[in-house]
Amino acid sequence: MFTADEEVGRDLAAVDWATTPLGPAAAWPQSLQTAVDMLLSSRFPMWLAWGPQLTFFCNAAYRRDTLGRKYPWALGRPAREVWAEIWDDISPRIDTVLATGQATWDEALLLFLERSGYPEETYHTFSYSPLRDEAGAVVGMLCVVSEDTGRVIGERRMATLRDLGSDLTAVRTEQETLEFAGRQLDRNRQDLPFTLTYLFDGDGGTARLAVSTGIAAGHPAAPAALAAGDPDPVWPVAALLRGETSLVDLVGARFDGLPAGAWREPPVQALVAPLAQQGGAWYGFLVAALNRYRPLDEGYRGFTSLVAGHLAAGIASARSYQDQRRRAEELAELDRAKTAFFSNISHEFRTPLTLIMGPVQELQRLLSDEPRARGELEVISRNALRLGRLVNALLDFSRIEAGRMQASYEPSDIAQVTAELASVFRSAVERAGLDFVVDCPPLPEPAYLDRGMWEKVVLNLLSNALKFTFDGSIRVAVRAEGGDAVVTVADTGIGVPADEMPRLFERFHRVENTRSRSNEGSGIGLALVQELIALHGGTITASSAEDAGTTFTIRLPLGHAHLPAGALVPAGHAATVSANADPYVQEAMRWLPGTAADGDDGAGDQAPAQEILPAGDADLPAPASRLLPARVLVADDNADMREYLARLLRGAGYLVTTVTDGLAALGSVRADAPDLVISDVMMPGLDGLALVAALRADARTAAVPVLLLSARAGQEASVEGLHAGADDYLVKPFSAVEFVARVRSNLGLARFRNRESQFRRTLIDSLQEGFFVTDSDATLLEANHAFLDLVGYGPESLPFRWPHPWVPDPGGDLEGWAAVAGAFAGGKRDGGGRYAVPVRHRDGRTVWLACTSATVPSPDGRGRLFVGTARDVTAERLAGQREATLAGFAAALAAAREISELLTTAAREIAAAVQASQVTAALWSSDGTPAITRWSRADQDHGASDHGASDHGASDHGASVAVREALEGMRRQPAASVALLAGDEGTVLLAAPLDGSGSSAIAAELPAGPVAAEVRDLFTVLTSHLAQVLAKARDYEQARAVALTLQHAILAPTALPPGFAARYTPAVPPLEVGGDWYDVIPLSRQRTGVVVGDCVGHGLPAAAVMGQLRSASQAVLLRAAGPAEALTDLDTFASRIPGAECTTVFCAIIDPAAGTVTYSCAGHPPPIVVTAEGQYGLLDQARSVPLGMRLPDWERPQATATLPPGATLLLYTDGLVERRNQSLDKGIDAAAVTMAERARDHPDDIADHVMSAMTPAAGYEDDVAVLIYRHPPAPLTVRVLADDPSCLALLRARLRHWLPTAGIGPREGADIMIAAGEAAGNAYEHATAGRPAGLPPVQITLTARAVSATVQVTVTDTGAWRPPAPDREPPAPGTRGHGIIFMHALMDDVAIDPSPRGTTVTLTKDLKS
Amino acid sequence: MTDNDRPADPARQPPGGSRAGRGQQARFGFLPASGRRPATVRAAGDIDLANAGQFQAALDEAAAASPAVTVDLTAVTYCDSAGIRALFNAARQVRLTIQVAPAGSITETLLKVSGLDQIAAVVTLD
Structure with a gap:
């Protein structure tokens, strides 16, 4: 009795069976004895109950997995007592079995077991089968159990993590992200009875509840805000601010009435984990109430920390997304507004300006005798002038910002140029009663100036000074100072209040409520001055004291080293003051008393024409006398314009006809051709260009001259007009004088051909487009x-x-x-x-x-x-090149497979695109160490990349202090910002962050000198793209790591039985984790079930399906009669799991005793069998369709193959053998040949060899699972003559060689070698000691056989056994007799059978699984 | 499968496997102390009844020459109780340090099972 298992058997024997309903064991019926024997010998967890009280028995596996602390108390007790806590759950099932004789089957049933001292959430899959006595009556039941707790809970947690990671694209804001996460967490109230997510305020002082699950708002445990300074906070805020995770016992009044989640009782502990931000700070923390029915083991902790990680990543992503989106929207909005503004200026400003200025000029002329009207008209005229200047200044800005301000720097005597510009203002300053000091001695070296820009700088400053100075002086000085030219413009005016100083150069900012000579001022002059000086590589500063005066100081580097070589021009013309200076002076003059209304032909009349009209020739000769007034047709849809033009023309003595659109004009011309057609370009119906085309197309009207008017200032417009065949083209706004002059000239042209060349000269020079x-x-x-x-x-x-x-x-x-x-x-x-x-x-x-x-x-x-x-079209061309560069950059990045490669590629590409000498990127990990990736031109073809090199100096890793500081400085800047910083040895660094969360930055080192706007734009575009790619790669790597961890968790820890080896390799990144699995299931009668499968798809979903199919295959193999039936059951199972259909599976049962493998294949590649001699074949019978694809009436086939002794079986998934452009057969053949090379090696060695030999050059593109089984080889028999001790070496050599072929590993092999060697040594001694010479030598025979999980070695001699002397047992260390000790110590059983004819030593070792 | 081979017939000896190939012919050598190196006995191959005497002799020679002896067994492929006995004898005479291949090797297992690791210093080398 009870011998099938030593330990449980001993405890069963110790039970006082006489006191149980079963009576003394010796008297048990054969049926009970057989049942108990079978129970004890099974390695699968089982218990049985027998007799009226259902007396309890179990085996060692059940004890280990389920019974826990109830052993051995439970043995021999009524099952009702043993499983009191779950009796309500299981007794109906037991009753069913006993009453009907029908077996029950429950899968993953939730049971609360008290095996570890607390009620524990467990899941078991089990069947209750009837046990019958000799008469066939049901007298007991057998329960076969497998515990699924780990799987069920693992899958549940995995599902939560998977859900958390899903649907990222639909999520937008931080709150939406958290709410989405909350909904996912709320679906797992088992592991997370309730959760609270708190976020720290900006200053970290207060934590606010952002989202909660499973707990009502307002519960004392869920306050809306937690202060860091609270001496007794509900949650340990102080520890969290240090980044520590804490376990909180939920005791005390504030935790009364906590919600219980999915359970009966509320949680008793909660884990509080910080939500880590990249770079070592914390967004907030997660409070995760814990399932009281599960221990807080590593898996549980890992789960909560992954949840916290997910939340943190979600917040990071949402914040960075929001940041970027907000910035992008702001920039886009700004850009739109600007574009719209400038494109509208021509229409919205120029047309009305024309309509104001023209009539005003007319009125000024007509009403020159009426002082009051003249004064009012002067105001109108002046303000129209100012508006025109403002438009021009804004256009300057737009050019500077678009990088299209083309400066031409020529070597200039800055002292002389400045003095001459100043002299223009002398009369105005003196008329204002101020002293004017111009102190400009010659400088030793020329400064490089764009004359036009410098003029604006000096004139703006002087105009400014005059405006705000009422007494004292204005002083202009030029000096050389430390390689710079220093120009100061100082006044003794009203000064600027201290609090206004910082905003002095801000665009559109005006100092309010100050006394000045004029209220006019756009607040744009000083801003423009600053931009213009910056274009010269210089700076401007201001110092001021209220009521004492203001001094502007400009510093410009002398020489041209700081300027782009391409923009330098040789010294040019002598004229230093252009006509553009006049408007400044004239405007200033108007501020001064007694000058505003001076004379009819003064500034008031001249300035507007100069200021807001395009260059035109107002000095055309007056019209020649003519016989008849010329007839002019005016076509314009704007009634004001039409009437204004008509009035001007009539005033000039022409006959005018007006029409409102192009069609009417065409009709009118065809009816009666005028001397001149004046047409607006933009008109409804037929526009001006089409009108010209139509006129030119008709021979009768082809010669009629046409003057086009347009508000479009662009060069294309005028060219279009002229191309269409117009004779002249006038851009609004234009002055009345200009207009009339043009009309006159066109009429003159038409009438007097001799004027042609002059007209053409005028015309083509007026074009803004090159001709x-x-x-x-x-x-x-x-x-x-x-x-x-x-x-x-x-x-x-x-x-x-x-x-x-x-x-x-x-x-x-x-x-x-x-x-x-x-x-x-x-x-x-x-x-x-x-x-x-x-x-x-x-x-x-x-x-x-x-x-x-x-x-x-x-x-x-x-x-x-x-x-x-x-x-x-240089700018457009550059933009096109930028697009091309970006496309190339995107393609290069797409080829990168992991983050370090991505950064190396990006650094190289950016360096090439912006002509950088080196590019350095840094990624900060959560502990604050940056990983540096650097590409340097000096390193030429190889990108030097080193990670975690933060502590090394520049000499070691190339990233200099300046670069490191630039990166460190930029990482916290908002996404999409770019900075220009000083690098080493005069170089310039362009730097940008790569995300909005402070964890990355990139810097490019450019040669000394200004950085072109195009380069800066290109850098911005490339780094923005890199940031997006990097963010995706980071998300991806994180998701992949989670999937891989799960895959390993599901496949890993199972110890394989002896003779088996298995390997699993995921596909190389960026390919995903797949759904391959393998399994080895011990079955009854020493048989073993083996399964290899491959689920469709990749990533977390495939891993989840794999986990379910794997546990299902375990269950079905234990129940099914054979592999075909097992696969049929799996078909049913697969049809219920989404995504499980089409899984391929190979399922087999190995029977080592019979030497057979019985198998069935569901669409899986055929396993390979290699004999010990190296011949190979395939298990390619019994093939059928993948899981879930079977037709209802169709049965899965099954086949049986013989396994020769020592044969090796290889089961694998297709990733091992599948190659692009190669047939599967070829791959299978290659694997078989590879295996055959090592047919006698240990299975582990074969597995390693096959995996490495089959690896493609670029790594496996799909995941690969392989499972190897070594069928025990034929027993080894070696016989030698004991004539010399060297015979022992031969025995050992043969054994040593045989062991791996039996699948015995090196450790156990060493044990067997020692024991067998000692037995052989003893045999030799017996055989030779005292043997009379002349007798034939004794024979020693060694045999070894492997059966299932046992190895047996016998050593037989034909000599006399010499037992160890009694007084030497056990032998003292170092004496003879060690051999026997070694045998006993290393073997599980040692039997010595001495006999007169010889001695047989039988050594048995159980192989560990 | 029955073999009746004699050791002198190498032609029919089985080929060596990759993991547990045939043991080497035993070799022993004594290197006297020199500089920083202690007196060392190096053994290689299989140590058994056939050559335990030579092993003992090498150990004795070393023990006579130096109070501390290092025995390098890292190249030993097999050792039986006779070899262990020789080491016990030496350990009784001098301070003995034994270098062996890593855990799970034959020599390492033997030193543990025999208790030799209690009276001699055992150094495991990779």
Whole structure:
């Protein structure tokens, strides 16, 4: 009795069975004895109950897994007592079994067991089967149990984590993120009976409840706010601010009446974990009430910390997203507003300005005798003038901001230039009664100035000084100081209040309520001055004392090292004060008493025309006398404009007809052609351009001259107009004088052909677009100022012969040269065309021109000429290149497989794009250490990347102190900001954060000198893109780590039985964790079930399906008669699990005693069998469809194959053998050959060998599971003659070789070698000692056999056994007799059977699983 | 499968496996103390009845020359109780340090089971 299990058997034997209803064990019926035997010998957890009181028995496995502390008390007791706490759950099932004889089956049933001293949430899958006595009556039941607690709870937690990670795209704000997370957490009230998520305020002083689950608002345990300084806080805020996780016992009044979550009783403990921010701070914390029915083990802690991690990541992502979105929206809004504003200026400002200025001029002329009207008109005129100036200043700003302000710095005597500019103001200053001191001695070295800009700087400052100074003086001084030119403009005016000083240079900011000569002022002058000085690489500062005066100090570096070489031009013209200075002075004059209304032809009349009108020629000769008044047709949809124009024209003596649109105009012209058509471009119906086209298309009207009017100031507009065939083009606003002059000239042109050349000169020079004429030899005969400005050459050099000086040199830029030459050749061949070509400006920079050319007959009738227009498209071209660069950058990043590779690639690409000498990126981990990735031009082709190198100096890792400080400084800046910082040795650093949460930054080192706006834009665009990619990669790596952890948790800890080896490898990143699994299930009668499967899909969902299928396959194999039936059961199971269908499974039962493997295959690749001799074959019978694909009536096939002794079986998933562009058979063949190379090795070695030999060069693209089984080899028998001790070495050698083929590992192999070696040594001694010479030598035989989990070695000799002497047992250390000790110590059983004919030693070792 | 081989017939000896190949012919050597190196006996291959006497002799030679002896067993592929006995004898005469291959090797197991690790210093080397 009870011998099948030593330990449980002993305890069963100790039970006083006579006191139980079963009576003394000796008298038990055979049926009970058999049942108990079977129970004890099974390695699967079971218990049975027998007899009227259902007396309890269990086996060792059940004791270990389930019974816990109730053992051995439970043995022999009524089952009702043993399982009192769950009796209500299980007794109905037991009753059913006993009453009906039908087995029950429960899967993952929740039972609260008290096996560890507290009620514990457990899950068991079990079946109750009837046990019958000899008469066939049901007298007991057998329960086969497998505990699913780990799986069920693991899956539940996994589901919560998976849900938390889902649906990120739909989440927007921090609150939405937290609410989404809350809904997920609320679905798991088992593990999280209630949760509270608190977030710290900005200053960290108070924590506020952001979201809670499972607990009502207002519960004392869930206060809306917690102060850090609270001496007795509900939750340990102080510890949390240190980043510590605490376990809180939920005792005390404030925790009364806590909600219980999914349970009967409320939780008794809660884990409070900080929500860590990247870079070592904390967003807040999570209070997770704990399930009182589960221990707080590593898994539980891990789960809560993953939940906290998820929340923190969600907050980080939401905040960074919000930041970025807000900034992006602000920027986009600003940009939209600006664009809209500037594009509207022409319409909204210029048209009304024209309509104001024109009539005002007329009135001023008409009413010059009426002082009052004249005064009012002066006010109107002055304000219109100011409005025009404001528009122009804003346009300057827009150019600076768009990086299109093209400065040309020429070497200048800054003292002289400044003094001359100042002198312009002298009369105004003196008229204001102020002293004017100009102190500008020559400087030793020239300063490089853009004359136009410098003029604006000086004039603005002087105008400013005059405006606010009533007594004393204004002083302008220039000095050289430490390599800089220092220009000061000082006044003794009213000064600026101290609190206004910081905003002095702010755009549109005006100091209010101050006394000044004029209330006019846009608040834009000083801001513009500052921008213009910055373009010169200089600075401006102001110092001021109220009522004492203000001093502006400008510092400009002398020389040109700080300026872009491309923008330098040689010293130019002598004229130092341009006509642009006049308006400043004239405006200032008006502030002064007694000058505002001076004379009819004074500033008031002249300034507006100068200020707001485009360059025009107001000095055209007066119209010649004529016989008849000319007839003019005016077409404009704006009634005011129409009437205004008509009035002007009538006033000039013309006959005027007006129409309101293009169609009417066309009709009118066709009916009676006027001398001139004046048409607005923008009109409903037929617009001005279409009108011109229609007129030109008709021979009767083709000759009628047309003057187009437009509010569109762009160059395209005028060109379009002229292309359409208009004779002239006037941009609004224009003055009455200008308008009438143009009309006159056009009429004159039409009437007097001799005026043609003069008109054309005027016309093409008025174009803002470049205009040129070439002959058929490409000699440039004529060009307007705009064109010459584009290429940087003066008109005095005309004509330019081919190759023109701006054509790229074929030696340096063959491509550019070919483009220009090709354009000319193409234009000549096709009679014109459109081309974009690069030209070299005189100052060296490359300018892209978009040219349109057409051919016209030469006026002299000999050959043809080509006329063309050219427009600067450099900026558009750069934008296009930027798009291309970004596309290339995105493609390069997409190829990176992990974060370090991503950063290395990004650093390299950014360096190439912005011409940086090095690019350094840093990622800060949560402990505050940065991981540095650096690409440097000096390192050339290899990117040096080192992580965690924060403590190393620049010499070691390249990132200098300046770079590190730049990165450290930028990491906390808002997303999408970019800074220009000083680098080492005069270099410039462009730096940007890579997210909004302070955990990353990047810096590029550029050569000394100003950084072009394009480069800065490009850097911004590239780093923004990198930030997005990086954020995604981080999310992805985090999700992958979670999935991998789960996969390992599900597959890992199972110890395999002897003879088995298994490996699992996930696919290489960025490929995902998959759903492969393997399993080995011990079955009855020493048989073993093996399963390998592969679920469809990747990531967490596949891992979850895998976990469920794996435990299902365990259960079905234990119940099913064979693999086919097991797969059929799995079909049913798979149809109930979403995502489980189409899983492929190979299922087999190995019977080592019979030497067979019985199997069935559901769409899985066939396993490989390799014999000990290295021949291989496949288990390729019994194939059928994957799980859940079976037709209802169709049975799964099953086959049986013989396993030769020592054969090896390889089960695998397709990742092992599947390769792109290669058939599966080829891969399977390769795996078989690889295995055959190691047919006799230990299974572990084979597994390692196969996995490494089959690894593709780039790593596995799919996950791979392999399972190897070694069938026990044939027993080993070695026989030697004991004629010399060297015979022992042979015995050992054969055994040593045999052991791994039996799947015995090195440790147990060593034990067996020692014991067998001692037995053989003893045999040799017996056989030889005292043996008379002459007798034939004794024979020693060693046999070894492996059966299931046991190895048996026998050593037999034909000599006499010599027992150890009684007084030497046990032997003292160091004496003879160690051999026997070693055998006993290392073997599980040692039997010595001496006999007169010889001795047999039998050594048995149980192999551990 | 029955073999009736004699050790002198190497042609029919089985090939060595990768994990537990055939033991090496035993070799013993004594290196007197020199500089920082202690007096050392190096053994290699299988130690059994056939050669335990040579092993004992090497140990005796070392013990006679130095009060502290290091025995390097890292290259030993098998050792029986006769070899252990020789080490016990040496440990009684001199301060003995034994270097062995890592945990689970034959020599390491033997030193533990025999109790030799109680009277000699055992150093496990990789």
